Amino acid sequence: MSVLVEIRRIQTTVEEIFHEFGPLPGRTERIASVCAVLTNPYAGRYEPDIMPMMEALKPAGLEMATRCLNALGGDPATIEGYGKGAVVGSAGELEHGALWHVPGGYAMREILGNAKAIVPSTKKVAGPGARIDIPVTHINACYVRSHFGAVEVGVPGSPQADEMVLILVMTTGARIHERVGGLRADQISVWDGQR
Amino acid sequence: MPATIRKILTQVDETLIEGGKSVSPPTRRAVSVAVIANPFAGGYRDDLGELTEIGVELGDLLTKRCLAALGIEPGQAESFGKAAIVGEGGELEHAAAILHPKMGTPVRAALGKGPALIPSAKKRGGLGTPIDVPLGHKDAAYVRSHFDAVEVRVTDAPRAGEILVAIAVTDSGRPLPRIGGLTKDQIKGEDGLR
Numbered sequence: 001m002s003v004l005v006e007i008r009r010i011q012t013t014v015e016e017i018f019h020e021f022g023p024l025p026g027r028t029e030r031i032a033s034v035c036a037v038l039t040n041p042y043a044g045r046y047e048p049d050i051m052p053m054m055e056a057l058k059p060a061g062l063e064m065a066t067r068c069l070n071a072l073g074g075d076p077a078t079i080e081g082y083g084k085g086a087v088v089g090s091a092g093e094l095e096h097g098a099l100w101h102v103p104g105g106y107a108m109r110e111i112l113g114n115a116k117a118i119v120p121s122t123k124k125v126a127g128p129g130a131r132i133d134i135p136v137t138h139i140n141a142c143y144v145r146s147h148f149g150a151v152e153v154g155v156p157g158s159p160q161a162d163e164m165v166l167i168l169v170m171t172t173g174a175r176i177h178e179r180v181g182g183l184r185a186d187q188i189s190v191w192d193g194q195r
Numbered sequence: 196m197p198a199t200i201r202k203i204l205t206q207v208d209e210t211l212i213e214g215g216k217s218v219s220p221p222t223r224r225a226v227s228v229a230v231i232a233n234p235f236a237g238g239y240r241d242d243l244g245e246l247t248e249i250g251v252e253l254g255d256l257l258t259k260r261c262l263a264a265l266g267i268e269p270g271q272a273e274s275f276g277k278a279a280i281v282g283e284g285g286e287l288e289h290a291a292a293i294l295h296p297k298m299g300t301p302v303r304a305a306l307g308k309g310p311a312l313i314p315s316a317k318k319r320g321g322l323g324t325p326i327d328v329p330l331g332h333k334d335a336a337y338v339r340s341h342f343d344a345v346e347v348r349v350t351d352a353p354r355a356g357e358i359l360v361a362i363a364v365t366d367s368g369r370p371l372p373r374i375g376g377l378t379k380d381q382i383k384g385e386d387g388l389r
Contacts, residue, residue: 010209012206013204014204014205014206018201020201
């Protein structure tokens with residue numbers, strides 16, 4: 001085995017949402033995603049022990065989380081939602097995508113000052129240009145209703161069969177015209193990652 | 196009337212390895228997209244001047260968004276392109292009114308230079324329709340290493356009464372170009388072609 005983590009391509013996206021043909025809410029919701037296209041070192045065979053890559057992905061997780069934060073201005077205090085995901089190319093397994101849970105999630109929680117909530121995620125095996133909906137929840141309490149969301153991402157031409165796309169998403173606030181009640185961010189009180 | 200902008204999406208695509216070979220420095224393509232209200236959706240209008248003025252506004256705004264996303268000075272930009280997707284309540288000519296009469300001037304002003312034609316694409320489409328924004332060298336359209344395109348889409352746009360307007364700027368050509376032709380160090384930069 002040569003290197004376990006080889007980044008071939010990085011796509012960084014920022015979406016600024018001003019309104020959704022409703023009254024201007026007086027704030028802009030911003031969403032950043034970072035999609036890194038990596039060589040899948042386990043493509044084309046069954047590898048029983050894939051744990052070394054989970055450890056090896058930690059620096060890439062921190063680098064991607066930092067890029068995501070910087071794309072939104074670099075201040076951790078402005079980040080309110082997050083999510084993550086993976087798309088594994090056709091010569092790989094779904095389980096290879098699962099390697100991203102620990103390094104991706106903990107990297108974001110770390111640079112956001114030990115965020116409390118579990119980082120919601122999706123993953124799949126798919127072909128080049130596949131789109132995936134990355135779920136988003138509040139970083140400190142996953143039941144905050146105004147912050148339930150999802151961000152569709154995809155990298156044109158990737159993943160090739162021997163690649164995987166690893167994804168991190170951060171947002172700066174609630175849905176732009178949120179008004180369906182439920183737990184609000186300013187009502188978080190238990191600090192158990194849920195409420 | 197300035198554009199009524201619902202959202203702006205700005206993306207940078209950076210290639211570090213292509214075909215198993217290192218790309219150094221990495222090639223980078225930025226594209227910035229505004230989703231705007233189409234003031235003429237749902238009816239035929241002869242005078243499309245309002246959209247042409249929106250083209251001026253967005254030419255400046257989106258080019259600057261691309262430069263900021265790449266973190267480069269205007270002089271470091273190498274290729275450019277533009278595109279629009281008209282929602283189903285509008286006409287292809289609405290995209291033309293934004294892209295063609297006046298948009299080039301603010302784009303070139305933001306880049307400092309750029310005598311070449313800005314390559315363009317347009318179509319009518321529904322929500323999430325992707326578009327390939329064509330790319331060409333900003334100083335000489337025949338630079339073969341910079342013939343390219345960058346795909347972009349906005350999941351929830353354009354709605355029927357909207358237009359999606361995109362500008363792409365790069366600081367590089369294709370990764371690992373090797374099919375000959377005019378190279379960027381051979382540019383004379385006088386006629387926009389060579």
